[in-house]
Amino acid sequence: MTRATWRTRLGFVLAAVGSAVGLGNIWRFPWLTATNGGAAFLLLYVLVIVLVGVPGLLGEMVIGRRSRRNPVGAFGELGGRPWRVLGGVALFASVVVLSFYSVVGGWILRYTAASATGAYFGAPQQYFAAIDFGVGAAAFHALFLLATVAVVYAGVDRGIELATTVMVPGIVVLFGGLAVWAWTLPGSAGGYEFYLSLDVAYLRANFFDVLVAAAGQALFTLSVGAGAMLTYASYIDEDRSLAADGTIIAVLNTGIGVLAGLVIFPLLFSLGVSPGEGGPGALFVGLAGAFADLPYSRVVGVVFFGVVLLAALSSAISIFEVLVAYLVDEHDITRARATAGVGGLFLLTGSLAALSPGLFALLADTIANLALTAGLLGFLLFVGWVLGPAAIDEYRTGAGTVARMTGRPWYYTVAVVLPLFLAFTLVSGLGGVLGVPVTAPQAAAIAALGVVVAIALVRHRVDTAV
Ligand code: PHE
Numbered sequence: 464m465t466r467a468t469w470r471t472r473l474g475f476v477l478a479a480v481g482s483a484v485g486l487g488n489i490w491r492f493p494w495l496t497a498t499n500g501g502a503a504f505l506l507l508y509v510l511v512i513v514l515v516g517v518p519g520l521l522g523e524m525v526i527g528r529r530s531r532r533n534p535v536g537a538f539g540e541l542g543g544r545p546w547r548v549l550g551g552v553a554l555f556a557s558v559v560v561l562s563f564y565s566v567v568g569g570w571i572l573r574y575t576a577a578s579a580t581g582a583y584f585g586a587p588q589q590y591f592a593a594i595d596f597g598v599g600a601a602a603f604h605a606l607f608l609l610a611t612v613a614v615v616y617a618g619v620d621r622g623i624e625l626a627t628t629v630m631v632p633g634i635v636v637l638f639g640g641l642a643v644w645a646w647t648l649p650g651s652a653g654g655y656e657f658y659l660s661l662d663v664a665y666l667r668a669n670f671f672d673v674l675v676a677a678a679g680q681a682l683f684t685l686s687v688g689a690g691a692m693l694t695y696a697s698y699i700d701e702d703r704s705l706a707a708d709g710t711i712i713a714v715l716n717t718g719i720g721v722l723a724g725l726v727i728f729p730l731l732f733s734l735g736v737s738p739g740e741g742g743p744g745a746l747f748v749g750l751a752g753a754f755a756d757l758p759y760s761r762v763v764g765v766v767f768f769g770v771v772l773l774a775a776l777s778s779a780i781s782i783f784e785v786l787v788a789y790l791v792d793e794h795d796i797t798r799a800r801a802t803a804g805v806g807g808l809f810l811l812t813g814s815l816a817a818l819s820p821g822l823f824a825l826l827a828d829t830i831a832n833l834a835l836t837a838g839l840l841g842f843l844l845f846v847g848w849v850l851g852p853a854a855i856d857e858y859r860t861g862a863g864t865v866a867r868m869t870g871r872p873w874y875y876t877v878a879v880v881l882p883l884f885l886a887f888t889l890v891s892g893l894g895g896v897l898g899v900p901v902t903a904p905q906a907a908a909i910a911a912l913g914v915v916v917a918i919a920l921v922r923h924r925v926d927t928a929v
Contacts, residue, residue: 466531466792467619468698474624475699476708478781481627482691483716484634485778486567487684489723489771494745495680496724499673501657503666505724507677512717515881516681519839521709521858522846522877523687527696528705529850529857533788534690537697542849543928549841553690554789556834560689561782562812563826565611568775569603569817570595574751575772578764587752591744601817608809611779615787616802619698623780630773635719637770642725651729658728671891671903678888679832684716688835688842691781694788705858706866706873726767783809829896833889840885844914847878848921882917886910 469475496504530537535550573594577583583590594600614622645651666673682688696705727750731737734753754764783805790801816823846854854877855870862870887910894901901909 466698468700469624470620471624472703472708474620474628475695475703476711477631478623478627478777479686479692479695479708479712480715480719481631481774481777482686482695482781483684483712483778484631484719485774486564486571486771487680487778488716488720489727489774490567490746491680491683492720493724493727495676496658497745499676500662500665500669502659502661503669504673504677505658505721506661506666507673508681509717511674511677511681512685512713515678515884516685516687517709517713518873518876519682519687519843519881520685520692520713521705521873522839522843522854522881523690523693524696524705524709525846525850525854525857526842527693528699528701528860529853531697533697533792534693534785535789536792537693538845542845545924546845546849549838549845550690550789552834552838552841553688553693554786556689556831556838557691557782557785558808558812559826559830559834560683561779561809563816563823563831564775564779564782565607565809565813566600566604566817566823567827568607568611568772568779569600569605570747571768571772571775572607573599573603574747575765575768578751578754578761578768581755581761583751584755584760587748587755591747591751595744595747596817596820596823598818601814604813604817605810607775607779608806608813610776611783612802612806614776614780615783616799618798619784623784626780627777630777634770634774635722637766638719638722638726641767641770642722645726645729645733648729648733650733650735652732654728654730654732655725657732658724675888675891675895678884679836679892682835682839683831684720685713686778686781688838689782690785690838693842694785695781697788700861702861704862704866705860706862706869829892833892833896836885836889836892840882840889843877843881843885844917844921847874847882848918849925882914883910886914 469478492508496508526537526541530540532540533550534553535547538546538549574583577590614626616622617625645654686692699708727746730753731749734756736749736753750767751764754760754767757763786805786808787798787801790796790804791798796804816826850857855874858870858873859867887906890906890909890913891901891903894906
């Protein structure tokens with residue numbers, strides 16, 4: 464069986480942007496920004512995207528294109544059987560992310576419909592509380608999943624590429640329009656103030672907490688750590704510059720994310736809703752409640768949630784594809800059967816998350832960040848210390864002069880600097896989850912030790928392997 468490929472360069476870039484732009488930008492980002500000091504968070508988030516997210520994304524793309532396999536097959540092919548375990552981490556992270564993601568996708572679907580009828584206008588808070596978890600939430604999650612299944616079933620080029628080529632420009636145009644419109648609303652100035660003016664004192668006092676939150680969010684928004692970008696990159700050709708494509712993807716994703724903030728914060732402030740009411744319901748209660756008071760509220764609601772729905776779908780597709788690619792490549796079953804099987808799995812895990820707020824919060828708040836961080840950490844140690852110089856070759860393949868020159872600095876960044884940083888956020892994050900608060904210097908020391916030991920072990924394996 465010949466392996467699928469993208470039809471056009473733009474097709475790959477748009478699909479990858481579609482993966483990156485999603486609920487992470489629109490639902491998770493404003494909620495985290497609001498609870499982590501506004502512009503302080505924005506600043507660190509953008510920095511982490513540039514310094515960590517982009518090199519990390521390129522690491523995933525290098526593995527994907529070099530191996531032309533799903534995550535499990537990729538590590539096995541490039542490093543030998545034992546390394547398939549890293550692919551297992553990617554599959555695990557994918558299951559974690561999509562299990563809660565499709566529940567939120569179901570909420571969005573419901574709000575798109577409810578905007579048309581004005582169902583939540585009277586009492587937004589009560590409306591959300593009535594639909595967030597339970598059998599209804601599970602049903603809407605299943606509908607959202609069904610739409611995801613339909614696109615993935617149609618295939619890489621005819622399904623994913625075609626769908627995202629339509630969705631992504633649609634998202635940009637509609638959000639651009641909404642941002643301009645939000646700017647015209649009276650009282651929106653407070654939103655820009657909160658979102659864009661930096662509170663240095665806050666940043667100083669909370670630097671490490673904000674940094675850890677920003678790091679998790681930067682990985683989440685770029686879709687790295689779960690093998691989604693690895694899988695998408697496995698469908699591209701040698702003649703593309705990974706560095707150029709990766710940069711375009713990150714710039715578009717961050718741009719659309721910032722744009723979403725320019726819609727959401729002015730809107731909230733113009734209606735006197737505090738963005739500080741954190742939690743996963745922030746977007747729904749705050750924003751949906753705000754819509755009710757606006758002229759043309761139904762149209763605004765349908766357009767807004769409709770765009771978010773497209774963005775969520777194009778991300779869900781990419782996570783779903785990780786598992787489908789694994790089944791198709793490694794177990795030689797047809798795409799149709801693989802899609803049905805994976806759909807069944809998510810029907811189950813997503814329903815559990817839709818029925819249990821505790822499970823949902825655990826997945827969305829903590830396990831997702833930890834799994835993505837652990838995943839990326841493993842991928843980059845692999846790139847740095849198993850692939851080694853071959854990674855630079857792959858990075859340079861198809862690249863222009865400028866991109867070729869960045870090969871070596873990129874390599875040292877992913878082999879040494881990023882593992883230290885990721886291990887640091889992982890240790891800090893784990894400390895928080897386990898209820899053993901670690902100070903920043905302690906986390907740094909543990910992380911450094913862990914990375915040194917891991918590298919020594921990896922090198923030992925590689926050197927003694929026959
Ligand atoms: N990047 C997506 C978003 O921001 C979520 C995602 C995470 C997709 C991990 C794939 C893998 O919504």
